[in-house]
Amino acid sequence: MSEKIGRRSFLEALGEFGMASAVLASFPWLQSCKTGKEQGITSEKVHLGIIGTGSRGQYHMTNILNFVPEGQIVALCDIYDVNLTAAAEMVPGAKLYDDYHKLLEDKSVDAVIVTTPLHLHYRVTLDAFEAGKDVFCEKAMAHSIADCYDMYQKGVRSGQIFFIGQQRLFDPKYLLAMEKVRSGEYGPVVNVRNYWLRNADWRRPVPSPELERQINWRLYREYSHGMMTELACHQLQNGSWALNMYPEKVTGSGSIIYWKDGREVYDNVAVIYTFPNGVNMTFESVISNKHFGMGEQILCKEATIDLPASRIYLETPPVKSGIEQMIADIEAGVFSNAVFAGTSWNAETASADTGLAIMPEAQGDGSVEIMQAFCRSVITRRQPEKILEEAYYASAFSLLGDEAMHRGEILTLPQEYRL
Numbered sequence: 001m002s003e004k005i006g007r008r009s010f011l012e013a014l015g016e017f018g019m020a021s022a023v024l025a026s027f028p029w030l031q032s033c034k035t036g037k038e039q040g041i042t043s044e045k046v047h048l049g050i051i052g053t054g055s056r057g058q059y060h061m062t063n064i065l066n067f068v069p070e071g072q073i074v075a076l077c078d079i080y081d082v083n084l085t086a087a088a089e090m091v092p093g094a095k096l097y098d099d100y101h102k103l104l105e106d107k108s109v110d111a112v113i114v115t116t117p118l119h120l121h122y123r124v125t126l127d128a129f130e131a132g133k134d135v136f137c138e139k140a141m142a143h144s145i146a147d148c149y150d151m152y153q154k155g156v157r158s159g160q161i162f163f164i165g166q167q168r169l170f171d172p173k174y175l176l177a178m179e180k181v182r183s184g185e186y187g188p189v190v191n192v193r194n195y196w197l198r199n200a201d202w203r204r205p206v207p208s209p210e211l212e213r214q215i216n217w218r219l220y221r222e223y224s225h226g227m228m229t230e231l232a233c234h235q236l237q238n239g240s241w242a243l244n245m246y247p248e249k250v251t252g253s254g255s256i257i258y259w260k261d262g263r264e265v266y267d268n269v270a271v272i273y274t275f276p277n278g279v280n281m282t283f284e285s286v287i288s289n290k291h292f293g294m295g296e297q298i299l300c301k302e303a304t305i306d307l308p309a310s311r312i313y314l315e316t317p318p319v320k321s322g323i324e325q326m327i328a329d330i331e332a333g334v335f336s337n338a339v340f341a342g343t344s345w346n347a348e349t350a351s352a353d354t355g356l357a358i359m360p361e362a363q364g365d366g367s368v369e370i371m372q373a374f375c376r377s378v379i380t381r382r383q384p385e386k387i388l389e390e391a392y393y394a395s396a397f398s399l400l401g402d403e404a405m406h407r408g409e410i411l412t413l414p415q416e417y418r419l
Helices: 010-016 020-028 028-033 055-067 080-092 099-107 116-128 145-158 172-180 209-215 228-236 237-243 322-332 367-380 387-407
Strands: 046-051 073-079 095-097 112-114 135-138 163-165 189-197 248-254 268-274 282-284 294-300 303-306 311-314
Touching: 020 028, 020 172, 028 163, 046 055, 046 099, 055 073, 055 080, 055 367, 073 080, 073 099, 073 303, 095 099, 099 116, 112 116, 112 228, 112 367, 116 135, 116 145, 145 163, 145 387, 163 367, 172 237, 172 294, 189 228, 189 237, 228 268, 228 282, 228 387, 237 294, 237 387, 248 387, 268 387, 311 322
Parallel strands: 046 073, 046 112, 073 095, 112 135, 135 163, 189 282
Antiparallel strands: 189 294, 248 268, 268 282, 294 303, 303 311
């Protein structure tokens, strides 16, 4: 492609790959990503209230201010003055609140973006429905599976537009890759790998001791489930997407091995999800080593799809010329003495294939596209199909994995929490 893929036209970009119709059929919520003109939107704007103006709230505010012309931020709410002041500087003239109930009473607010700590998602979202507001709530959906389920049901019954911030649902390179996987182009899926590695204590500075749990809420089980709700929730839908089914069981192990500083959530986790067809999906995370960073890979019989890198690695790369193959064999040690010495074991070597780009010039991670889609859905009053189901299961299975680790058992999602 000669030009970079614009943030507002990725469906058109998929069309250049001949994939737009197929992607829309597989992922119907993307109808909400059509441009405002395509949806009959002219100059309408959604008046937005931000509830929770910390780092994530300000991140969404930046995207709205720069890339979402259909959204206008009119109100801000936070109980922490430092965050509220910083957000107010970004949007001079916005109304300021320290009680979200007061913001919900504001008739000038059409919809709210909920970026509070996890344990508040459920109550704030339900109160927003009661106030007649449309809701964009960050992931994970809620602090317990029961609350996620209730949130889903009440959201559907409310008639309000309801999004959960699973931005990968709107990431162009993921969508194109997943459609290729689902088409069977690279053979059946045989494994899904997810990992997220960091090397930091995950703490934020606390100006006064009584603010410890308010600011570092991610470290305490009363407010968060640590890496499962803050990180895994991003990645666990990869298996469901690729296989077009949901896991039937999960087991795993977690502990605190390095950051022994009073935190209550694990600093390393490893979980295995098994799908009905026997395929396994893994999620691993540590926060005391960052060498391999973040990875999400779909392993098919004929290829490996690296989702963040937007590359495909074929199991049988294109044939090289004779001289190229001989050089490659020498470099790989095919003619070394070790091979002919009759060793009983040789280490497997990774493929040297440099891969093929899927969508090399795609921008971002879907965060802009999902916010555009939310605002356009509010204006058109059309709730995107299947988006809530995908988000619900991503949250439910992240919570189930955390529970499996703490109980030391193999768990299945209870029937009463299946949609």
